[in-house]
Amino acid sequence: MLQTETAESPHTQSEAEILRTYHSDEEKGLTNAQVAERSLKYGSNELAVAPSEPWWKRFGRQFADLLIWILIAAALISGALGEWVDAIAILAIVLLNGLLGFVQEGRADDALVALRKLSSPQARVIREGKLTSVSAKTLVPGDRIELETGDRVPADLRLLGAAGLRVEEAALTGESVPSDKDHRVVLDEAVPLGERSNMAYMGTSVAAGTASALVVATGMSTEIGKIAGMLERHEIEPTPLQVRLSQLGRTLLYVVVGIVAVMFVAQVARGGRLVDAFLLAVSLAVAAVPEGLSAVVTVALALGLQRMAARHALIRRLPCVETLGAVTVICSDKTGTLTRNQMTVQEIESGGERYEVTGTGYEPVGQFRMANSEGQSAESWTVVDPMQQQSLLEALKVGAWCSHTHVAQSDKAGGGWEVVGDPTEAALLVAASKAGLTVNDRLERIVFEIPFSSDRKAMSVVARVDDTKLFMFTKGAPEVVLGKCTQEYVRGGLQLLTDDRREAIITAANQMAQRSLRVLGLASREAFESHKLGETNLVFAGLAGMMDPPREEAAEAVSRCRSAGIRPVMITGDHPDTARAIALSLGIMRVKEQVMLGSDLNLLDDAELGEAVLKTSVYARVTAAHKLRIVMAWRGRSEIVAMTGDGINDAPAIKAANVGIAMGISGTDVTKEAADMVLADDNFASIVNAIEEGRTIYDNILKVVHYLLATNAGEVLLMVGAAIFGLPVPLVAIHLLVINLLTDALPAMALGVERPEPNVMQHPPRPPKIPIISLRSGLHIVYQGVLNAGVSAVAFWWVYRGQAVNLLAARTATFCTIALAQMLFALGCRSNRYTFLQLGLFTNKWLLAAFAVSSGLLAAIVTIPILQPVFQIAALPFLRDWLLVFMLALLPVTFLELGKLLQSYRAKA
Structure with a gap:
């Protein structure tokens, strides 16, 4: 077998x-x-x-979206109308969107490679x-x-x-x-x-x-092979925004079909020619479809990617940018993610004194502080020179000699410190280096060794400290090392170990262990003949307590998560006591909460685990399969889950999460390839920064959707209303296409790069199942569409006055009014809560530039004589007509801004 x-x-x-x-x-x-x-x-x-998917299939998948097909249909319709510039522009937008998605996503099987x-x-x-x-x-x-x-x-x-x-x-x-x-x-x-x-x-x-x-x-x-199998089986799912845009596309399709049918029937019923009726109907259909939406979403996501990169979050899949804004749960590995994965000596008990060692990681920088006798509060520590503390120096010397590990500064970009060997021994070496104690040619001067074994729980080396003297240095479990000692280093020199003193040392070791420190006992003695030595009659040097410490910025990041309504969860394979101590110090769990072990998790079926995750913030002694089950349990509750980690055992869960996040420095290649996002600085706080950017990007996309649908709705309502009331069409096909080009492109893209609103991280994530257009926002869109249509209808009737001779001028006034109203309306769409004056008129310079360019093009079309017949425009000869256009165009955005002020007043009241 x-x-x-x-x-x-x-x-x-x-x-x-x-x-x-x-x-x-x-x-x-x-x-x-x-x-x-x-x-x-x-x-x-x-x-x-797994066999890699052919490039042409991956490229073709970028266009498997209903909205994309509506845009393609719009391009074909524009081409049929002879508007080749518009048709080419729409197709270019679609192609750009597909290319960006194709390049950003890459291959899903890179993790296996x-x-x-x-x-x-x-x-x-x-x-x-x-x-x-x-x-x-x-x-x-x-x-x-x-x-x-x-x-x-x-x-x-x-x-x-x-x-x-x-x-x-x-x-x-x-x-x-x-x-x-x-x-x-x-x-x-x-x-x-x-x-x-x-x-x-x-x-x-x-x-x-x-x-x-x-x-x-x-x-x-192998166990890694099983993890590879998990990665291979998991399929990449569409992001929330992709799902909602697809739903929006289907809705728009029904609306467009209805509009075409109504307009066609109305025109034919009024005795119009079939060809003219068809051209007008399909032109209005093109106006109803926000063809700029796909481009704006792509640009917003791409610019968000660049901003995140500046904040150390590197995006591997473009749709992940917006998904971050919906994250409700962050499942994080402990080692290397919330902690540094660098063992650090934090306390030393020696000669009856307790010392604190500052500094984290393997960089040999830190202070030694001695606890004063009156207490252990922050004010009762005194910085000391370790070279003047003889017992402390002896303990550090044992740690420095009793090691086969190398610690050196990395030659790689970014510097840092690298360890070859045991991280525990590295921690002792670094502590000695912080005191200025270095041992040259350590390995060459070791002449004899008693290796560590699980039975003995100790190891010793005999080294030639100078040309004449041999010393034995021993480290191991505190009770084991203490049992081999007869004396102790103290300030005055050596003294015999009494029973009371032995009990005090064991008590100190237990107290350090209760603080989740890994405790080692340290001892030494002078030697004479190395081959006859046993680990007896040693001199006790002290206790060293070490741990993999939390990152300094992690506690603040966890606090920001909670204020933003995001649930932080720790999932680790480490010891439960260690996990609990780290989680409590970071605020991930509360004192009364319990740590769930992997063995406990095995006893729960999927339904029971789905209930248990609500009450559990910390999991310990878990495997890759456990992590995957926890992530899927949260997803089963319709939560948007981010999973962070750096190890191989994190990779399946990272790939299964809505947003997989890997550590860029300490993370394995497996984890990075499975992830949607890589943290260049291994900083948990960068995740929170990325979520802030994700929320901003999603908010901006909603603003763009709101703006485009509201302005397009104004055009549709204007045209349908005229047909219903038996009036001449206020705008012809070329007008509708030009308005879309002027208002759906630059202003919409400028809204997509709006800066974060105040307190964007002070409210909970958007509900995962909320539609991109809710009933309330839909009613606002209709209301604002009515405003745009209403002011345009007033402009049309004011100039037309029922006289056929005024029809061309009336259409010109309508064209200018609705185009300018939509450009000004973009200013009000910068926020749902704050007016554009409260946000600052110059805080989005791109929008001001877009307004200047679009209004300049509008003025050129209307005032340059050679362009007037091309666009079926007549000059507006009277100043009162221009004043009317400006006054009417200002009304929709004015109503919008007054509504925000009223809403703010009611909230304060």
Whole structure:
């Protein structure tokens, strides 16, 4: 039985049982014949990649929208009318929209390609009794391999032997510190992935120690392979705006068909020619369709993308920009997202004194502050020079020597600090560096080592501190290290450890652990003959408490989320106590709330989980599958979910979320490729900034939709009203097309780049199911359309006065009135709550420029004699006619602004 045929999971079998299961020899490994046979059966140790979708299908999918087809139909109608410039412009808009979507979305299977990069290129394997290096992709179940510090684990392994083995599994399990491994244990089936101490998994790395192991799963059968399968199965769904614009397109289609039918029948009934009736009807249909909408939405999204990039949020899929504005829940990984994924020493207890170490991360910058005897409040700490604190210096010295880890500044762009080895040892090295204590040629001066083991819970090195003296340095579990000590470093030198003092040290260690610190005991003594040494008669140097600290800006970002009506949720594979401490410090959960474990989640079906998510803010000890279920549970409640993370185990949930967000610096390639958005600065606060931009963009799109529909409704109502009352048509086909070009293009695009309104993050997200045009906004659109139609009708009748000889001049007055009214109306559409004077007349300079250009073109059409016959325009000879046009054009926006002032007055009252 091999791989998926295995009746029992590898972690539930002993070393002897697993060797029998996989028909392998611990000393000789597999034979070449066995390898060849299994290669044929199980294939290459690589992750499968789904066939990529042909480019032409991806490009064609950009046009699978009803509104797009309405625009194409409008272009064809314009061409049939001989308006080729208009037709070409509409088709260019549609093509631009498709190209931008095609370029921004990219391929959905990029995440699987990135997963393949995590496989170790080489592995040391024993075959036919010989140790050799082979390509990791040639490994098969049953292969015997060797691991050492720094190796990338090339497949899923059952450990057969281990010496001080610690494996960095944060990317897979979310555990913030390397996991200690013990090959001798046999575990229950239900033991979570992050606690399987006799296993090592593909894509993780060896932080310390050595091991021999048996390959138990390769390729898609590995834990990473299962994650790849989850990514492959999940389909990308349309965004809320895409759904609502599609619904709007269908509604407009029905309206347009109705308008064409009414106008055609009315004209024929009045004795008009069939050709003239058809041309007028389809011209009005073109006017009814807001062909500028698609272009404005695309431009608004693209400009939003640029603004987000300036705020460190890089968008990979263009529609994600507007989806951010609807986010109601943010599910966030802890390690590397809310925290730095950089272990940091925060407290040291030494010589009866408690010290606080400031500074976070691996940069060796920080202060040492000693607690005064009167208390532990912020005012009771005193900054000290660590070089003048002998017991503290001894503790730091132990941490610096007792390590195989390297910490150095990165050569990559942006600098930063990189660690090769165990993050816990890195934290101790950095703490020593903060004190100015460095050890040159550390590894070369270590002459003997007693490695860490899970039984001993300690490790020691013997090093030549100078040319003559050897010293033993020991670190490990506080109670274990303390049990090996007989003396203690204090201010005055050395003193014997009494029972009372031992009890006080253990109490201090427990208190540090209750603050969710990982606590290590530190000790040393002078040595003489390294080969005869045991870990006895040590001198206790102190306790070091460390943790992966929260990001400084994360608490403020969480607070902004809550004020904006967004629910923050932490999902981590880390220890529940650690998760709880971080969540409480950031304000994600309250004291009375409970942390839900992955094992608890397994007991809930989907319906029960759908209820449980409402009461749970923090999940711990969860796997990739758990994270995916939590995200889908929230989505099942019709919430718009953002999922953030940096590890491989976050990728399926990130891809399944409405908005998937990856960390750009610490994130794996898998996570970045699965995400819709990447944070260039790994800053949780950048998510909130991106949501603010998303809300602004969506608000601007709604303003554009409102403006376009209200102005187009004015044209339609004017024409339909004239037909119903038996009047001559106030506008001919060319007038309708020119008005659309003047008012639907530049002013609408300028509205799409409006700045955020005040307090945009002080109200809850828009309801996920709210239509893009609600009943209330629809009534406002009709009301404003009536205003535009009404003032235009007044202008027409004032000049026409029932005389056929005045018809051309009347149509000119109507044309100028409705065009100018729509341009001025754009000023009032900048906000639903604030007047354009309250917002500031010059705060949207693009809109003022659009007004100037459009009104200039309007004046040119009316006043230049050579253009008048082309556009069927007559000059307005009387000043009173121009005054009438301006006065009437001002009325709609005036009514709109007065309504806002009245609404504000009522709200205050």
